[in-house]
Amino acid sequence: MFRNYLTIAFRNLTRNKVYSFINIGGLAVGMAVAMLIGLWIWDELSFNQYHKNHDRIAKVMQHISNNGEVQTRESVPYPLAEELRKNYGSDFKHVLLTMNDVWNVLSYSNNKFLKIGSYIEPEGIEMLGVNMLKGSRECLNDPYSVILSASVARALFGNTDPLEKVIKMDNKYAVKVTGVYEDFPINSTFHTVSFIAPYKLFSTRYEWVRTMGDPWRANAFQVYVQLSENADFDKVSFKIKDAKLKKVNAELAKLKPTLFLQPMSKWHLYSEFKDGFNIGGRIQYVWLFGIIGIFVLLLACINFMNLSTARSEKRAKEVGVRKAIGSARSQLISQFFSESFLVVTLAFILCLFLVQLCLPFFNELADKNINILWSNPLFWLVGISFSLFTGLIAGTYPAFYLSSFQPVKVLKGSFRVGRFASMPRKVLVVMQFTVSITLIIGTIVVFRQIQYAKNRPIGYETNGLVSLPQAINEIHKHIDIVKDELLKSGAVVSVCETSAPTTESWSSSTEFNWPGKDPNLLAEVPIIGISYDYGKTIGWQMKEGRDFSKNFASDSTAVILNESAVKLMGLKQPIGKAISWFQQPYTVIGVVQDVIMQSPYEQVKPTVYNFTKDDVSYILAKVNPEISATIALSKIETIFKKYNPSQPFDYNFVDEEYAKKFDNEERISKLATFFAILAIFISCLGLFGLASFVAEQRTKEIGIRKVLGATVFNLWQLLSKDFVVLVLLAFLIATPLSYYFMNNWIQNYAYHTDISWWIFALTGLGALLITLLTVSFQSIKSALMNPVKSLRTE
Structure with a gap:
């Protein structure tokens, strides 16, 4: 019996090739979208489960x-680790003090690499x-030891066993390689960590920690803990x-610091705090x-239901005959x-092929390393x-609807579907386009928010500005001497630290503290150490006063404020104020x-710039616009290697770097655009099928x-x-929803765009044009048909 069902089903598919293609293709695309989204969600939910x-x-x-x-910080003072061990030790199996994201030069023989470590x-x-x-x-018990990721070990030593080899860090400290570990996967918080060294080495190397x-x-610093077996995070x-x-x-104490535990399972997905x-x-x-994945799949299922019920009249006699000869x-x-x-x-098989085909593009779009989990x-x-x-979802309505036909009416030719028979199809089409239009409007709003933040004045000139970590x-x-040689080389027009x-x-x-400060006000103000020519190099806009200058010896005890700092301090005439x-x-x-x-979506924080002599982490250079960046960088590299041969040029x-601040939103925007295009494609595919059926149904008319x-x-x-x-x-339903x-989404950003009326007008017009283009092919084809053929007796 089941084999007979499949045989008849296969014959129906091959007899109606266009509708079969629309059904299978539409479902395959919908399932592929749902599977891609499912793999993406799996990767997100499995973050740090390594x-x-x-x-x-x-x-x-x-x-x-x-x-x-109320602000939330990930960093804490280093004595906190010992405090937790001493007074709360029963609640923890491990308390771990760390210093993360430290750049160091690792060198062995002639191989040198600038890497991030912990x-x-x-x-x-x-x-x-x-x-x-x-x-x-136990490889980190020796304070002058280090363990390397497998990729860094290969880069430094090739195929040679790295254990017990001695490497240099920043050309100063000799440390022994006591282990090699598997690279952390990309869906781990520590995936950028290329080496791990003992904390004692850090405190030994950096005098400011000890003094x-x-x-x-x-x-x-960062403190990580592992709870005891019976301990509860909240408690x-x-x-x-x-x-x-x-x-x-x-x-x-006026800052009212309040500690809390953020479980590792929430680091990636629940990382934002407000007040x-x-x-x-x-x-x-x-x-x-x-939700998008569910709706896109639903759109594909709607196509199947619509086309199946639309063709019900053509199968009415089949149902009547089957019932007449005894089919239940x-x-x-x-x-x-x-x-x-x-x-x-068939759609699922095609879906697997489409997903495998799309994964390289999708991974690049989503910045992931996702694979189909074949095993x-x-x-x-x-x-x-x-x-x-x-x-089940796609077949439920057609199965129960088609099987309900009365055989007597069908075989007598008196069967009529009724004036409201098409109503379910119309409702489903409205649902399809409501989802598609909502997705399109959402995509436009996300794109506009990104562009709005990108176009925001950032206060300095980024073009041609090169940052060189030290x-x-x-x-x-x-x-x-380096600055003089760089300027003479013609590679740069300005240099600073x-x-x-x-x-x-x-x-x-x-x-x-400043004149007139409220004694109850405790404000934490960012402070940036800069050298001479910093303002000239980055091209900031001086509103009042002057920049640091070698002509003024007193500038060692001078500061420059940004506008937000002046506003915070309430200084009416800030120049010369102490x-x-x-x-x-x-x-x-x-x-x-x-x-x-910080974030281009937030208000700029009050900031103080002070003159620094020794606190230097970066060199900034403004590339000469009259020569190519490649030539300029080559000249800079030659001079840097002359005076600092121990560090790779980076x-x-x-x-x-500034553009990376938009990476997350841009990635979401691209993914949303990708899914919106597929949603409208699936909707139009179903619309095309329905238009074909309507045109065929009304041929004689x-x-x-x-x-x-x-x-x-x-x-x-x-x-x-x-x-x-x-x-x-x-469109009328989608507009208020979207x-x-x-x-609500844009309210999450302090600096955000508005939602203009033209977004809805443009989207509605676009949906209308797409609909007309989709329907017009069949409409015009039917309208151009020879009426003699249309009226010919069957």
Whole structure:
């Protein structure tokens, strides 16, 4: 019986090739979209699950009250680790003090690489579940040891065994390679870590760690913990919340530091905080794309249901004959479900092919390394269940609708589908285009928000500005000579030094005081150390006063404020005003236009620029616009290697670094655009099928109208107007829906665009034009048909 069902189903598919292609192709595209989104969601949800103890690991974070706003920080003071071990040790299996994202030059023989590493305490190897390929888990007990990722070990030593080899870090410290570990996967927080060294080595190397006056002041470290077996994240968070507050001085206590634990399972998806509360993060995109995947698949199922019910009259006699010779309704339902499952099976096979074909493009678009999980039983279980469910959804309505026909009426020729028989199809078409239009409007709003932030004045000139990280301080020792040679080479027009890249602020302080400051106000202000010619190099806009100058010896105790800092301090005439920092007097010599260093979607923070002599992490150079960047970089490299041969030449264009701030939103925008295009394609595919059916159904009517004098335009209008009405109705439903959701979305950004009326008008017009183009092919084809053929007796 089942074999007979499949045979009949296959014959029906081959007899109606156009409708079969639309059904199978549409379902395959919908299933492919759903599968791609499913793989993306799987990758997002499995983030950090590489670490075997991920469900018990947490990061110690803190909320602080800064200038009336509760801010959330990942960094904490280093004594906190010992404090947690000493007074809360029963709640933790491990407490790990680390310094992350440290750039160091690793060199062996003639091989030199600038890499990012982490300095951790020895127990971190066990706690983080580092997969050791060579060496033991006790490999960091020696303070002058290091373990390398497999890729860095190959780069440094080739095929030679790296164990017990001695390498140099920053050309200063000799350390022994005691282990090699498997590279962390891209869906791990630590995927950029290329080496791991003991924390004791960090504290030995950097004098400021050992000599700071109040170690509870510097929030520069990270503390990770692994909870004991019976401990609960929330309960332990509550117990430790005042652990820092009890140790800081009275001035810092005004910040009201409150500690809490952020579980590793939430680091990636729940990373955003506002006013001391977690407001989500990437989890909103997981929900968003999950919903999109469901709706796109639903669109494909709608096509199947629409075309199946639309062709019901052509199969009415088949149903009547089957019932007349004894077929039960359950058998007919089984027949139609067999057809549905055959279509879905073929669509699933085609879907796997499409997904495999699209994965390279999709991975590039999503910045992922996703593969089809061929060997994972769960993938096949979900895939097959998913297909069965799709077949059930797509086939339910046709099966029960077609099997309900009365055989007497059908065989007597008196069967009529009724004036409201097409209503379900119309409702489904409206639903399709409502989803598609909503997706298009959402995509446009996301794109406009990105462009709005991109067009925001950033306060300096990024074109031709090159940032050169300095892990080894040799260039700084010869900065005057290096600067002179760079200028004489013609490669650059200006050079300076700074304590932080132009796209970030690494340091802040609460120790600023100024005339008229409210004694209850405790504001944490970012501070950037800069050298002479910083303003000239980056091209910032001086609003008042002047830049630092060698002509003024007093500039060593001078500062420059941005506009937000002047506003915070309430300085009416800031130039010449005295402010203090750590009770040392400084004079304001200039005010600059706000420079965006943090998020381009947020308000610029009050910032202080001070003159620095030794705190140098970057060299900034303005490339000569009259020569090519390649030639300029070659000349810069030659001079840098002359004075700092121990460090590989490394650079970043500042405009590219700034552009990375938009990566997440742009990636989401591209993915949304991709899915919106596929949604409208699936909708139009179904519309094309319905238009073909309507045109075929009204062939005789068209022939009669042509004989009576109807023009091609009249007939096109006749066949198109019903679909136009449906799309306009979908537009009216989609407009308030999309406005509500997108208006809520943009409110998450302090600096955001508005939602203009023309977005809806343009989208509605576009949907209308796409509909007319889709329908017009069949409409005009039918209108041009010879009426003699249309009216010929069958």
